Amino acid sequence: MTRVNPRSVRAHNDVLAATMALLDEGGLPAATVDAISARSGVSKATIYKHWPNRTAVAAEAFGLRMADAIPLPDTGNARDDLAEQVRRVSAFYAGHSGRVFAQLLAATVADPEAAPYFREFFLDGRRQAIGVLWDRALARAEVRSSVSVETAIDLLFGPLIFRLLSGHAPLTAAEADALSAAALTGLLPNT
Template identity: 50%
Template sequence: MGHQTPADVEAEVATPPRGARSEAVHQKALQAAAVLLKAGGLKAATVDAVAAASGVSKVTLYRHWPSRQAIAAEAFGMLMGKYLVIPDAGDPPADLSAYLADIGRFYRGPLGSVFAELVGACANDSTTAAYFRTFFLDERRRGFASLVERCIESGYFRADIDLDEAIDLFFGPLVFRLLVGHAKIDDDSVRSIIDHGVRGLRANPLST
């Protein structure tokens, strides 16, 4: 298989049928998939199970999604949006620390294992990866990028920061620990990772 560009992979995200009825069916299936994911992880969210729980036929499900992993990726993005909200209390450094602490707690909670399962599925299937990125990752990265930009505007971070690199700097260690299990993601560990990342991005590293 040749190398795929981001545009190639994003093209694998199918446009679901349009119209009020189709949208209602889409949301009904997503809600059912979310419940199944929370209860039993990715293995529980089969097409048969989603069809049975939602009352949406398998034929219709396949008109909306190409696979059960695609349904799960979109449903997980919906769940993540409910559980994690970017804070905006007027103090960008404090907002950043609070959000990353919430992320750490999310990863080590029940849904953290679902996240790990989906990341594993992405490694083996470009279509799953496209859905995961479109319905989960992209929105999370946009939200966190806005938080990093607020840290830049406040003078807390340097102005020459690459936003994508800054996002990976904070999230990379947490995701790696979640997937490999070689180290903890407890509150102290997350705080230490934040401190190390902040030092590299500070406008004035010597200031307190």
């Protein structure tokens, strides 16, 4: 059995709390290792002992905070559950947290050391949560079993990320409803 040093756990938690506060205040640009160290009281050497860089720290802090930020609906049917979740995610992306998400996503694209932290602490948890909705829908035979949950997630939520990053269209409830309706109904007329 591996013993966990309470000081190490406390330092880890202090770094994550300081990083989240900095992300809240100024986004990823504010979360430098110097600022994280000053805010947390944890040395830069200790920070680098646990994370390869500031983007990795920020990705973990953001992911842990956001794990419960978008609760799953349970309306009793797949169409309403999925449409409501698209609305909730769209609202999340439209706010300050969405800007931080976009900054982290952009930073991790060019940072192979930080990308696994972003996937593990943010994306994996969000995708697993949507998997719960999809499994409910499959159990009620409300969605096609031939469509994988990964495909469904990309179709429903990918457009929101594209809009967030490109800014070509708004992230509003009406737009979220239009996107989910098109994804859930399909683009081609019934023939």
